[in-house]
Amino acid sequence: MSSQQTGTALQTTAATEKITITKPPLGSPIRRTYVFKVKRYDPERGGGYYWREYKIELTNHETVLDGLIKIKWHQDATLSFRYSCRMGICGSCGMIINGVPRLACETKPYDLGTEVVTIEPLSNFEPIKDVATDFSDFFRKHRSVKPWLIRKDETEQFEKLETYYPQTEEQLNEYLEFAYCIKCGLCYSACPMVFLNKDYLGPQALAQAYRWSADNRDEGAVLRLKVVDSENGVWSCHYSGTCSKVCPKDVDPALAINLLKNWLLTGRRRR
Amino acid sequence: MGMVSASTLRRWQYLLGIVLIVVLGIHLAFRWPSYEQSISYPVVVNQILNYGYIAAIYILLYAALAHGLIGFRTLLLELWHWKYARITVDVVLIIIGVAVAVIGTIALTGAILTLAH
Amino acid sequence: MAQQKQVKRVPPKWSLWFRGGLDEWLLIFQKVSGAILVIYLIAHTLVISTALGFGHPSELTWNTVIGFVEGPHVAGPAHVGTIIEYLIALLAAVHGGANGFRLILTQYFGVGLPRPERHTFPRAVPSVKKSGQAWLKYVAIIVVIIFLILATLVAFVW
Ligand code: SF4
Ligand code: FES
Numbered sequence: 401m402s403s404q405q406t407g408t409a410l411q412t413t414a415a416t417e418k419i420t421i422t423k424p425p426l427g428s429p430i431r432r433t434y435v436f437k438v439k440r441y442d443p444e445r446g447g448g449y450y451w452r453e454y455k456i457e458l459t460n461h462e463t464v465l466d467g468l469i470k471i472k473w474h475q476d477a478t479l480s481f482r483y484s485c486r487m488g489i490c491g492s493c494g495m496i497i498n499g500v501p502r503l504a505c506e507t508k509p510y511d512l513g514t515e516v517v518t519i520e521p522l523s524n525f526e527p528i529k530d531v532a533t534d535f536s537d538f539f540r541k542h543r544s545v546k547p548w549l550i551r552k553d554e555t556e557q558f559e560k561l562e563t564y565y566p567q568t569e570e571q572l573n574e575y576l577e578f579a580y581c582i583k584c585g586l587c588y589s590a591c592p593m594v595f596l597n598k599d600y601l602g603p604q605a606l607a608q609a610y611r612w613s614a615d616n617r618d619e620g621a622v623l624r625l626k627v628v629d630s631e632n633g634v635w636s637c638h639y640s641g642t643c644s645k646v647c648p649k650d651v652d653p654a655l656a657i658n659l660l661k662n663w664l665l666t667g668r669r670r671r
Numbered sequence: 672m673g674m675v676s677a678s679t680l681r682r683w684q685y686l687l688g689i690v691l692i693v694v695l696g697i698h699l700a701f702r703w704p705s706y707e708q709s710i711s712y713p714v715v716v717n718q719i720l721n722y723g724y725i726a727a728i729y730i731l732l733y734a735a736l737a738h739g740l741i742g743f744r745t746l747l748l749e750l751w752h753w754k755y756a757r758i759t760v761d762v763v764l765i766i767i768g769v770a771v772a773v774i775g776t777i778a779l780t781g782a783i784l785t786l787a788h
Numbered sequence: 789m790a791q792q793k794q795v796k797r798v799p800p801k802w803s804l805w806f807r808g809g810l811d812e813w814l815l816i817f818q819k820v821s822g823a824i825l826v827i828y829l830i831a832h833t834l835v836i837s838t839a840l841g842f843g844h845p846s847e848l849t850w851n852t853v854i855g856f857v858e859g860p861h862v863a864g865p866a867h868v869g870t871i872i873e874y875l876i877a878l879l880a881a882v883h884g885g886a887n888g889f890r891l892i893l894t895q896y897f898g899v900g901l902p903r904p905e906r907h908t909f910p911r912a913v914p915s916v917k918k919s920g921q922a923w924l925k926y927v928a929i930i931v932v933i934i935f936l937i938l939a940t941l942v943a944f945v946w
Binding site for chain 3 (some may be wrong): 499523654658
């Protein structure tokens with residue numbers, strides 16, 4: 401982005417070697433006032449969703465999450481949202497920002513380019529309060545695909561602990577892409593089929609089913625394929641790919657789901 | 672249809688889809704060159720006595736019914752979540768499918784036999 | 789959480805589906821056209837069976853039944869029924885061409901399904917947008933357009 405501004409470049413000189421290391425210019429931050437339009441919901445208040453607007457000044461380095469935290473400190477302590485790491489790794493802060501599911505801690509109002517920033521709870525999830533949504537269905541579906549290492553010999557896996565399960569670089573690449581998932585639920589929130597079919601396992605769970613089944617150390621593919629081979633499993637997917645378009649970690653769940661379908665139809669994993 | 676796994680059903684669905692592209696293509700090609708003329712009685716009699724075409728029509732009838740009803744079943748089960756939804760949908764669709772297939776077969780076969788004499 | 793929920797989950801924003809390709813619309817289109825086509829198929833079979841006198845065809849029954857379903861003349865040689873048939877045929881072509889054929893090719897034969905790879909994070913290209921699938925969509929569009937032209941000639945011109 402064009403967030404590099406002019407400013408005094410800090411110059412550090414390492415005394416021992418005659419090399420000048422130039423730090424990137426930080427520049428003076430660009431301040432702007434934004435209007436945060438938040439879709440709120442309070443079960444104790446009654447009456448469904450309602451909208452609130454907050455005026456807030458943010459720099460080009462600050463994120464939507466920073467803005468929400470500022471609002472909570474200085475303007476409205478009742479505003480609820482979920483966050484933890486503030487650096488795009490815990491997957492707690494998913495919300496619909498300007499109509500698209502995004503991580504609040506990875507989205508800067510400056511980059512969005514709009515003065516009014518609309519913030520809504522994730523679609524396809526039941527709201528708890530304001531922007532915080534209920535993930536229990538989502539995690540129940542995730543659990544149902546057995547997203548862990550399954551070995552036929554459990555004593556060897558859990559008790560004797562004598563064996564290593566080696567893996568080559570190529571074998572790692574078979575599933576690494578899907579292992580980046582942070583369970584943020586953005587894909588689940590964007591999927592049109594999850595809305596249509598509320599029992600659909602969803603892109604996240606199915607991508608994890610593939611991630612573990614494609615792992616060369618794993619021997620539980622048969623079990624997982626049985627779970628996903630149903631109307632509510634992979635066959636609800638029509639490859640619209642919305643999940644892959646919104647995923648903040650570029651997991652491409654749509655690819656994983658369609659590799660699973662191919663696996664089920666042809667009887668072997670596509671390599 | 673608890674016996675048939677979803678992927679088996681889907682494999683049939685796809686194979687039937689490919690078959691349909693061919694036979695539906697034939698069916699539509701016989702509207703050539705003019706739709707209005709192609710459905711006048713003398714032309715229809717000619718078509719019915721054309722055994723290649725009529726074979727395509729038989730295949731089309733069964734393939735389209737199966738493909739359509741499997742798809743319709745998927746659609747209904749996606750929208751309808753009830754304990755007995757699956758069995759209800761299966762039974763109703765199978766009855767409809769068999770009924771339509773039987774009626775179509777009787778009409779088509781009867782027409783061929785009558786016109787061939 | 790003893791509170792009764794007063795709100796339901798909301799659907800994803802429709803505007804989301806205008807971004808980056810029309811794949812979401814293909815999905816919706818496939819569902820809707822499929823439902824219409826299966827109902828048409830049943831009706832069509834029953835009508836033609838009746839027109840064939842359920843196995844005892846005669847020119848009189850055929851002309852009565854077909855004349856009835858075709859309805860009055862509109863615009864040149866075309867009837868109301870012609871237009872309906874025309875639209876149905878078009879729907880069938882797009883139903884198969886738009887998403888059906890793509891799904892069969894990608895899922896069964898793995899056409900356009902890339903291998904999982906180490907991607908350059910951030911902003912890798914999702915598989916739906918890779919060129920392997922883009923050409924499938926272009927082919928589908930071209931086939932549908934050719935079909936459209938032929939069907940229009942058959943139904944309204946000749
Ligand atoms: S696949 Fe991507 S969008 Fe979906 S939960 Fe994982 S990280 Fe989030
Ligand atoms: S707060 Fe952890 S991902 Fe945003």
